Amino acid sequence: MPDYTIQSISTYDARFPLPPGAGTDSIHATSEYCLAVTMLTTQDGPRGTGFVLTLGEGNRLVCAAIELLAKPLAGLSIEDLMSDFGRFSRQIADHPALRWLGPHKGVVHLALASITNACFDLWAKCRGVPLWKLLLDLTPEQVVSLLDLSYLEEILSEREALCLLREELPRRAEHELILQKGYPGYDTSVGWMEYDDDKVRDLTARAIDQGFTAFKLKVGSADEDRDLRRAAMLRKLVGDSSTLMFDANQHWNLPAAVRMCRELATYRPLWIEEPTHPDDMLAHVALAREVGPVKIAAGEHIPNRILFKTFMQSHALHYVQVDCTRVAGVSEFLTISFLAKTFGLPVVPHVGDMGQLHQHLVLFNHIALGHEVAFLEHIPHLRNHFVQPAQVRGGVYETPQEPGASCDLKVNATPGKQLKTA
Numbered sequence: 001m002p003d004y005t006i007q008s009i010s011t012y013d014a015r016f017p018l019p020p021g022a023g024t025d026s027i028h029a030t031s032e033y034c035l036a037v038t039m040l041t042t043q044d045g046p047r048g049t050g051f052v053l054t055l056g057e058g059n060r061l062v063c064a065a066i067e068l069l070a071k072p073l074a075g076l077s078i079e080d081l082m083s084d085f086g087r088f089s090r091q092i093a094d095h096p097a098l099r100w101l102g103p104h105k106g107v108v109h110l111a112l113a114s115i116t117n118a119c120f121d122l123w124a125k126c127r128g129v130p131l132w133k134l135l136l137d138l139t140p141e142q143v144v145s146l147l148d149l150s151y152l153e154e155i156l157s158e159r160e161a162l163c164l165l166r167e168e169l170p171r172r173a174e175h176e177l178i179l180q181k182g183y184p185g186y187d188t189s190v191g192w193m194e195y196d197d198d199k200v201r202d203l204t205a206r207a208i209d210q211g212f213t214a215f216k217l218k219v220g221s222a223d224e225d226r227d228l229r230r231a232a233m234l235r236k237l238v239g240d241s242s243t244l245m246f247d248a249n250q251h252w253n254l255p256a257a258v259r260m261c262r263e264l265a266t267y268r269p270l271w272i273e274e275p276t277h278p279d280d281m282l283a284h285v286a287l288a289r290e291v292g293p294v295k296i297a298a299g300e301h302i303p304n305r306i307l308f309k310t311f312m313q314s315h316a317l318h319y320v321q322v323d324c325t326r327v328a329g330v331s332e333f334l335t336i337s338f339l340a341k342t343f344g345l346p347v348v349p350h351v352g353d354m355g356q357l358h359q360h361l362v363l364f365n366h367i368a369l370g371h372e373v374a375f376l377e378h379i380p381h382l383r384n385h386f387v388q389p390a391q392v393r394g395g396v397y398e399t400p401q402e403p404g405a406s407c408d409l410k411v412n413a414t415p416g417k418q419l420k421t422a
Helices: 058-069 078-083 085-093 106-127 131-137 140-144 158-175 197-209 224-238 254-267 281-290 305-313 329-343 358-369
Strands: 006-017 032-042 047-054 183-187 214-218 243-247 296-298 376-378 415-418
Touching: 006 058, 032 058, 032 106, 047 058, 047 106, 058 106, 078 085, 078 106, 085 106, 085 329, 106 131, 106 329, 131 358, 140 158, 158 329, 158 358, 183 358, 197 214, 197 224, 214 224, 224 243, 224 254, 243 254, 254 281, 281 296, 281 305, 305 329, 329 358, 358 376
Parallel strands: 183 214, 183 376, 214 243
Antiparallel strands: 006 032, 006 415, 032 047
8 A cells, every 4th residue: 555754744723703602502602613723744645634623712722732742743654653653642642841731631632632633534545545444444453553551551451452342343244234324413503502492493493304313402501490491492392202412511510410410300311411520520420320310421521531531430421422622632532432332331422523533433433342323413513614524414424435534624724834844
C-alpha cells in the first residue's frame, strides 16, 4: 500500500454562528459552534483533517496548543506513526512542560484530540477506505497498538484487550448487518433550552416526519416548573412508544438533582444526562443509587480514560457518553469503549462534532467489540459546512463510504500559522 510522509501541519480557528437559541442549554448560552482544526499535509498525497468542538474564544487557545503539540509529527511516515500510535499518543500527552497544564484534560487534551483525529483521518485516506473499515480490517494486535492503556492495567491489560476483540470474531458477520441497516440516531435539536414551546412543537413534528423515534430535551431551567411542563409536553408530542432523554448540562447540585430526577421520572426517560457537576463522582454515585429506575448518563465533560475508569468502577453512570472531541481523540475513545465493554456498559457518544466522526466509531464498537446498538446523537447545525456531511435518513445514520473520517470542512476559516516542516 502507498505510504505518505507528513510534510507540514496547520491549524485553523473555524467559527460558525448558529441560529438564535440553537445550541443553548442550562449552562452554555452561546449560539456559536467553533472547531479547532488540525490539517496534516503530505506531498502529492491526501490531507488529514481533525477537529474538536469549542464554543467561542477558547478556540484560539486550543489552536495555539495544537501548534505546540503537533511539532513531532512533521517528517513522520503515516504508516510508521499509526503502527504504534498508543505509545506516540502517550508521548505527546506527557509533554514534560505542557502536561502541567492538565494533566490529560483541558486545552492541551483538546489539542491532542484534534491532532489525533487528523492522524486517523489521514491514515484512512492514505489507505483509500472509510475510517470504520480501516479499523475493522486491522488485526486485534494492530488495534491494541493504537491504545494507550497506561493507568488502566489493573482493569484492562493488553492481553485482556486482545481477548475482548478475539472473543467477538465469531460474531462479526452477524454484527456487520448494521452496515446495511444503518445506525439509529436520536434528535437533540428539537429541545434546546432557549426554544419556546411553539418552536419545540414544530421541530418535534418535523423530526417525527423525518423518522426519528428518540428525542432529547434540555432541562435545568431556573424555573423548575418550566422543565416539568416542557417534559410533559414533549412526552405527549412523541407518544408513549418513543424514547425520551433529559439533559441538565451539570446545572443541579446534588439535592436538586435528586429532587428533579425523581420528578422527571414520571415521563419515563431512558436517561437523565449530566445531572450535576462532571467532577463530582460521589454525587453521581448517590444519584445512581437513589433515583432508580432512572438511569444516569455522563461523559460529555469527563476528559480522559482514567476518570472514566473511576466512574465505571464506582457505578456512577449507566450510559457512557465519551466524545472523541473531548478525550484525546479516536485512540482514547476506543480505549474507553474497551473499558465500557469490560464493565458491561453501553457507549452512546456525546456528539459535539455533529456525528461526522462518531458515525465511524459506533460501527467499530458494535462489530468488533460487540457493543449493543443504542443511539447516536444527531445535531444537524453544521452539516452544510462539511464536504461529506453525515447522511441521516429515516432517523438512521447511513454508513459512510468515502475514504477518511468525514472531517473535511468546505471552508477553513481564519487560517492559522503553518508549522515549520521537519
